[in-house]
Amino acid sequence: MRLTALDEAAEALGLKKGQGVAEARAMHPKLDIVEEDSAADARLLEAIADWCDRYTPLVAIDGRDGLFLDISGCAHLFGGERALLKDILLRLFHMGLDVQGSISSSPGLSSAIARFGNGGVIEDEEMEDVLAPLPVAALRLNEDTVASLKKLGLKYIGDVMNAPRAPLTRRFGASLLLRLDQALGHDEEPVSPRLPVASLSAERRLAEPIGTEEDILALAGQIAVSLKPSLEARGAGGRVFELVLFRVDGRVFRISVGASRPLREPKRIADLFSQRLQAIHDDLDAGYGFEILRLNVVRHEPFEGTQGDFDGGRQREVSLAAFVDRVAARLGADCLQSFQLRESHVPERAAIASPFMESFPAHRRSEGCRLSPARSERPLRLFARPEPVEALLAEVPEGPPQSFRWRRMQHQVLRSEGPERLAMEWWIDGADAKTRDYFRVEDNAGHRFWIYREGFYGEEPPPRWFMHGIFA
Numbered sequence: 139m140r141l142t143a144l145d146e147a148a149e150a151l152g153l154k155k156g157q158g159v160a161e162a163r164a165m166h167p168k169l170d171i172v173e174e175d176s177a178a179d180a181r182l183l184e185a186i187a188d189w190c191d192r193y194t195p196l197v198a199i200d201g202r203d204g205l206f207l208d209i210s211g212c213a214h215l216f217g218g219e220r221a222l223l224k225d226i227l228l229r230l231f232h233m234g235l236d237v238q239g240s241i242s243s244s245p246g247l248s249s250a251i252a253r254f255g256n257g258g259v260i261e262d263e264e265m266e267d268v269l270a271p272l273p274v275a276a277l278r279l280n281e282d283t284v285a286s287l288k289k290l291g292l293k294y295i296g297d298v299m300n301a302p303r304a305p306l307t308r309r310f311g312a313s314l315l316l317r318l319d320q321a322l323g324h325d326e327e328p329v330s331p332r333l334p335v336a337s338l339s340a341e342r343r344l345a346e347p348i349g350t351e352e353d354i355l356a357l358a359g360q361i362a363v364s365l366k367p368s369l370e371a372r373g374a375g376g377r378v379f380e381l382v383l384f385r386v387d388g389r390v391f392r393i394s395v396g397a398s399r400p401l402r403e404p405k406r407i408a409d410l411f412s413q414r415l416q417a418i419h420d421d422l423d424a425g426y427g428f429e430i431l432r433l434n435v436v437r438h439e440p441f442e443g444t445q446g447d448f449d450g451g452r453q454r455e456v457s458l459a460a461f462v463d464r465v466a467a468r469l470g471a472d473c474l475q476s477f478q479l480r481e482s483h484v485p486e487r488a489a490i491a492s493p494f495m496e497s498f499p500a501h502r503r504s505e506g507c508r509l510s511p512a513r514s515e516r517p518l519r520l521f522a523r524p525e526p527v528e529a530l531l532a533e534v535p536e537g538p539p540q541s542f543r544w545r546r547m548q549h550q551v552l553r554s555e556g557p558e559r560l561a562m563e564w565w566i567d568g569a570d571a572k573t574r575d576y577f578r579v580e581d582n583a584g585h586r587f588w589i590y591r592e593g594f595y596g597e598e599p600p601p602r603w604f605m606h607g608i609f610a
Contacts, residue, residue: 142174179203186235187332188390191382192430193222195339196331204252206245206329219259233388245329246321250276250295265322270296277317283310295321336380336434340364347386347427351415354383354431358411361433362404375400375441381411383422384430391422396471398462398495400441406460407433413467466495484563485520485606515578517588517607524604527589532603535595538577542589544605549581557591572601578609586610 139159141148148169153162163169179202187197187205193216196208209222216222219241230237240251242260247269251257254276260268269276272295274287287310292298298306298318306314319325340361348354358381369375377400383391395410415422462474474494482488529539538554556577564571576590586609593601 141171176202184332185389186230188392189384189388190226191333191390191432192384193226195333195335196329197333198329198331200249204249206248208329208331209241223257223259229388242323244321244323245327246278246317247323249278250321262323266299269321270294270299274298277314277321279314279317283314286310287314334436336436337438338365338368338376338435339432341382341430341432343430344428347429349424349427351419354381354428355408355412355415357431358433359404359408361431362407365433365435366402366404369402369435369438369441372438373441374438375402376407376435376438377401378435378437379407379410380434380436382430382432382434383428384432385424386426386429389425393418393422394436395467396463396495398459398466400439401463402441406463410463410467413464417468462495466493471495482563483560485516485560486522486524487563515609517586517609520588520607521605524590524606527603527605529591529603532591536575538579538589539603542603544587549583549585549587551579552582553580554578560590576606 141153141155141157141159141162144153144155151166153165153169159171162171183199183203183205187199190197190205190207194207194209194212196210198206198208200206209219213219213222216225223239223241227237227239238252238257240248240255240257240260242248242251242265243262244265247260247265250269250272251260254272255268274292274295274297275284276295277298279287287293287298292301295318298314303315316325320327342357342361348357365376376397378394378396381393381395383393385391393411393414395407395414397406397410401407465474471493475491476494476497477489478492478497480488480490525544528543530542531540532538533540536557538556539551541548541550543549554577557575558577560574560576562571562573572593574590574592576588578586578588580586587605588607588609589603589605591601591603593599595601
């Protein structure tokens with residue numbers, strides 16, 4: 139058991155990270171030690187990252203205890219870089235978090251100053267002077283490299299900056315100088331946001347927080363109205379929308395809805411969120427209210443502005459899309475499924491289920507060109523896994539059974555069609571996969587089944603029979 143984190147009081151007592159817990163208790167018997175919970179720390183950092191979305195949508199996780207915020211083009215909305223940094227630190231302090239931050243043109247330099255310096259806004263002409271007195275660990279190097287640099291007397295970044303680059307590269311590889319160049323802004327360092335960046339976004343900052351569902355939907359509709367001209371300018375409509383609610387105490391709620399076809403009408407968008415809010419009503423705790431509402435268009439597609447026809451076909455299509463959207467918003471996107479054909483002749487692989495709202499545009503495009511009928515009629519219900527069948531008195535070598543037992547019930551076969559022989563896909567099932575002979579059979583009660591024989595008579599092991607589907 140070792141110490142992994144210390145507060146200011148513990149550091150003042152002379153304790154160090156990595157020190158044994160027994161040794162620390164021997165030095166200070168009244169020491170208060172809490173067991174580390176990495177999962178809880180990660181959840182807290184994610185929650186802070188959600189809160190930081192009010193400043194910029196480009197928020198990335200930096201290690202176990204840091205965040206990167208790309209505020210390019212956002213600082214002027216908060217009165218400049220210094221005012222933005224002051225606002226972030228002050229708000230987090232009031233939330234009970236002791237945070238240090240820095241703003242510069244280099245992510246590496248900002249990380250170094252925030253962790254090993256005094257924070258603040260660093261101008262470009264000050265980068266080398268501010269970076270030089272920091273320890274080499276500020277370059278985000280691994281522990282072995284830091285230890286080796288200290289053995290050579292290179293304890294500070296200024297020492298590395300003044301040393302010849304070629305010997306350093308031969309000794310420590312390219313990573314050392316890459317981190318140095320990134321910190322100085324000589325080499326670009328991409329910052330990958332933790333969440334997808336919305337293609338379009340609009341928000342409202344409120345003087346008085348709101349908390350009722352009616353107020354939230356009314357404001358969401360107003361924000362959707364402001365987004366419509368941007369969507370029209372792009373000739374696009376939204377397929378996935380996200381409503382982000384920033385609560386006064388810092389908690390953030392994200393509510394997503396999808397549309398089966400590109401959508402830009404504010405009333406339809408607000409109606410989808412109305413359905414979604416009714417579904418998650420108990421999980422949405424308004425607390426003291428929401429102070430910021432943001433509407434994101436996470437995904438958009440070209441908008442087809444076609445004119446309606448005289449027979450009402452266009453209206454029926456719109457009604458179907460609206461029904462699918464409302465049901466998916468209320469019950470989830472997976473509640474309505476459709477089947478898409480795949481390039482496989484094996485029945486259980488010939489189609490794949492997907493949310494209907496995702497395949498609705500493709501369904502519309504394929505209405506005019508019907509697919510050719512299948513080679514043989516397939517059952518209305520196909521089992522996910524074929525079920526074993528006990529066949530009695532089967533016609534040898536290639537005939538159907540005269541009777542069979544399935545689910546502890548005996549069935550007498552009156553009529554049959556087949557066989558339909560299907561060889562398995564050797565590139566998936568292997569060269570030893572056995573051939574299937576499918577039969578459509580009808581019992582004396584009028585029930586129709588789709589059964590198959592796996593293997594041939596006269597082979598070892600003997601063939602087996604399976605039930606793969608039912609017609610009615």
